Amino acid sequence: MPVTPEHRYDQLRLRQWLDGRARADGVARRDLFRLLGASAALSALPTALQSALPGAAAPAHAAAGIRKPLPPEWFTVRGTNAETKFDALAGTGYHTPNERFFVRNHTSTPALDPADWTLTVWGSGLRGDPAVFGLDDLRALPTVTRSAVVECAGNGRSLFASQQGQSVSGTAWTLGAIGAARWRGVRLADVLRRAGIRRDAVDVMPRGLDAEYVTPDGASLGRVRRPLPVAKALDDVVLAYEMNGEALPPDHGSPVRVVVPSWVGIASVKWVGDVEVSAEPLYSPWNTAFYRLWGPTHPAEGSPPLTRQTLKTAIELPWNASLPAGERHRVTGRSWSGAGGVVRVETSVDGGHHWRSARLLDPPRRAGWVRWHADWRPAVPGPAVLLARATDTTGRTQPLSTAHNTQGYLFDAVVRHPVTVT
Structure with missing residues (x-):
């Protein structure tokens, strides 16, 4: 695959973080290094123990924290997640019907009132004070509609074991952790410019309003968040409030979610509540301990954080x-x-x-x-x-x-x- 600007950005951020020149928001550096060590060591765990790790397949009747119906002819429930059975997409057209769209939750789908929802844009990368937008404020901006797939970075994970005989950790997706939708909303670039983004801003980090993610050993990593380079944020990223012509459903990010076309799904933060704009490099657990490549063919410190999806x-x-x-x-x-x-x-x-x-x-x-x-x-x-x-x-x-x-x-x-x- 040719080298992309995103790949160069991630190589730079990886070096900066390892050198202590990038800020890991809300998580102590020692905790992130502990998580890094745990991630690198996962391949040495027995298979039986790996199956008990967070994200491993759960009984089909357990749909923890998902609000929409999950009929078994359409979905396989995997803990807090629901995978679309790929044969259930046959004959459905180009866009995945909302009711058949896969669900990837780190915790549970929150109950948010669109009338009370606000988005706060803040940080050292702005010219002035934080800017606050309600849903009506977003609807008053120029609208954009983009057709794009959202896909979990681990889609196909179970095939490492079934086809290649290799142990891996995480949710045992087959190939149904993907869906295509017609997303309607506003360009993140328009919101950032209204908020007064500065020329020296380097990173933009959306954060969700779902509950804080707690690791098995009891450490809270805070709410799901992951930085984007400013160049990507100003390019094709959407703050979506509609999905396939309907108001965004709760399990898919209502009232507003981020959609980052072509990138791994973790970048498309659901239930977004704030966006930090920073003049210094940012990191979070979701691009340090998670969503990087570890293993014998990768560097000891892991690959750069994942950006674009694969083929x-x-x-x-x-x-x-x-x-x-x-x-x-x-x-x-x-x-x-x-x-x-x-x-x-x-x-x-x-x-x-x-x-x-x-x-x-x-x-x-x-x-x-x-x-x-x-x-x-x-x-x-x-x-x-x-x-x-x-x-x-x-x-x-x-x-x-x-x-x-x-x-x-x-x-x-x-x-x-x-x-x-x-």
């Missing part, structure tokens, strides 16, 4: 679906990339020896996905494996394996999707 493809069939032999089947799926639009999708039914081009149903879209289909007529009953791989506008094609990292982020290998021909 993926998913097939809209249940795992181990039964397909009658001798009949033509239309296999459908979706492919996406954080680096650019998808321009080609290929499928294989013989273990990758031969590939055939699928038909794309959408043009390549920055920050979006493409739907596709391919026909297959299996001749012989028995087990079979479907493969699908995408190529994006940078020329990158999905690899056959993903380099291991202990927290299971950014799985982008070709997925071996099992079916049974009957």
Whole structure:
């Protein structure tokens, strides 16, 4: 993948933080170093212990802190999270219906009254005092509508174990921790300029209004927050108050959330309540201890914090679906990339020896996905494996394996999707 301005920014911030020149808001440096050590050590934990860590799969009936219905034909509940079953997206159109959109919560969905909600923009990167905006104030600004996917950085995490035999920690997502929506709101850039952002501002950090996140050993890391470089904040970031033509639902960030196109989902902070604008570098636990790559192929201090999402493809069939032999089947799926639009999708039914081009149903879209289909007529009953791989506008094609990292982020290998021909 080519080096992006975001990657250079993150390399700089990593060096500054390790040298003590970046401020980690609200968390003692010693606590962050302790978390760093814990993150780096996760790969050494027994598998049974890893399954008991926060974010591990919970019984299907446990939907802690999620307010919307989670019918089992659409969702797999994983602790405080709900993963969309990818086959439930078949036939739903380009945008994921709100009721089928996955839920990623660090704690619980808060009950917030839009009439009482305010957004405070503050910090050393402003020319004057903090600026406060209500929902009506945002609605009075020029509106923008952006179609973009939001995807958890750990989407596909379980495939490190099932395909590559590697232990990882965290929520055992398959491929359904993603959804595409039409987001309507205001540009974060317009709000920052109204608030008086200074030329020497370097970082912008949105913070959510959900409860403080507490680690298993009882340390509070505060509310979810993660800095953005000013260049990204002034580019395409949206403060969204509508989702697919409806008021933003509670589980998806009501009254207002941040949407950061192409970036890992943690950057798109839900239930945003304040935005710090800083003239000095910022860090938080969500780009120091979490959302970095650890493991034998990565630096001892971890990779730079994750920014752009990677390249993926998913097939809209249940795992181990039964397909009658001798009949033509239309296999459908979706492919996406954080680096650019998808321009080609290929499928294989013989273990990758031969590939055939699928038909794309959408043009390549920055920050979006493409739907596709391919026909297959299996001749012989028995087990079979479907493969699908995408190529994006940078020329990158999905690899056959993903380099291991202990927290299971950014799985982008070709997925071996099992079916049974009957």
